[in-house]
Amino acid sequence: MPPLDPMQLEPSTWVFILATVVKMLAIFTIYMVGVAYTTLAERKISAWIQDRHGPNRVGPWGMFQVLADGVKNIMKEETMPGDVNKALFILAPALAFVPALIAWAVIPFGAPLPTPWGKIDLVVADLPIGFLFTLAITSIGVYGIVLAGWASNNKYALLGGLRSSAQMVSYEIAMGMSTVCVLLMAGNVSLNEIVMQQATMGWNALLLSIAAFLFLVAAFAETNRVPFDLPEAESELIAGYHSEYSAMKFSMFPISEYANMITASAMFVTLFLGGWDIPFTQWDNTGPATVMKALLTTMLFAAKVLFFVFFYIWVRWTLPRFRYDQLMSLGWKLMLPVALAYIVVVASALLALDAAGVSRTGWAFKGALMGLNFVLLGVLFFILDRGRLISPAYSRLERERVARLRSVAQSRATLAPGEIRS
């Protein structure tokens, strides 16, 4: 037996507590800076997509724009409309932001880091129920928006909050259902285990493509990003739930939107893109932990998350907003049934493959699942998707029904004076 290396052992309680505090501080700092620069990235990328320059006056390439924005938002006058519910009005912005931050606690962002005091996991809290925790916490995020809409005592704000809650409820289900397949694959709800499973078996985005696609769409809806930004639809609701907010309280809502975006990206990466796993090699997740492994995996995780943040922004400046009935029918009539059917398909496929004695780590297993997904993606994109999403509102009424309604209206309009129709 080789001598035990202290750097590969579990740390003592005190080191564990100290390391956790340090990790919390580090994550909080990086996360806040990341959120701030995501706002700048959004403005820059939107500008480039629209053939503009974007902010470029404060510092080189506008790098200090975020500082200027922050100072401006803090210095601005805060208004408190007359009849608001004061306690909730103040609480709502915080409530919108905090869940996004909390969800980060359970996301593993790198291979374990060896230190002279023991091996430290690069995750703030390695909860055994990590995945359920994030689902629970991210659903709390809707409270901030609903309460903001309700406490503002403004009908547009209330409508925004209402839409947000309806949207969250609808898409939370599809999201939860799409992740059931991931749990079937991993046989565990610990996010670390899910990452390790993907490191050995291949990324879930390839093995469970439809679940990944549904999760991505649902994540867009959960974070209220275009094309699902109905809660703040400017053209209909002024600014939706944050119409009555000003200064830093207002600024908390965009901040929480970007925070949610980063968290949702991190969740997607963890569940479907192998988390911190470096693809095509087993070097990073086998053998003793090294500093190099920890660094490289963390950087790769950051790169994956940043790509999805970019993807969010990219989609935002490409798509128009859904109409409300389109949003609802997409959630309930397309995504939920597809997610449910996919669970059945994946569960049957896993059962069949296991029964046939196919090794889960072998290429036969991966190939079978990938082939299945390829076929299903084709069905989804080329058959199921046709004419269901962008259908105009009238098409939901049958032609004959429209004709009947029109004839009734015609007969009503041509009643003789004094004639009463029963």
Next chain:
Amino acid sequence: MTINVKVMQRPVREVSYVRATLSGLALTLKHLVDPHAVTIQYPEEKWDLSPRWRGTHRMLTTEDDKAKCVACGLCPTVCPANCIKLVPGEDEEGNRYPLVFEIDEFRCIFCGYCQEVCPEEAIHMGRHYENAEFNRARFVYDLERLTAQTHPVSELWDPAHPRGE
């Protein structure tokens, strides 16, 4: 009477949202990686003004730094906006000169008639557009200010055009 709303028939049965989205993403990505930005970075870069640009006025001067104006009164007469105030004076030798020459640039409609009508080529429209001031009174340009301007003046016609003047 029923109201018949004309509804455009779209081929909704043949349209896939996901595939349409992908082609939209490709289009925006094309602009993202190759932004043919048309913005002019204003304080650093400036637009080339046309030689016929009609901006705020300028009064040209003779070699001894006096205004070329002989106070003939044609420009206040022709001015459709009535923005030129001219009080003529006369020295001992009988030469007329403006005692007061003021142009209210707020009233001016920048038609360029004053420059066209001027027999001495004294008053000119300027090729210039940065006119911000902190109060309204500063927009009444007096003779001293009009002669002190240094920006290029308008041609009022295209010198390259064969039919010229």
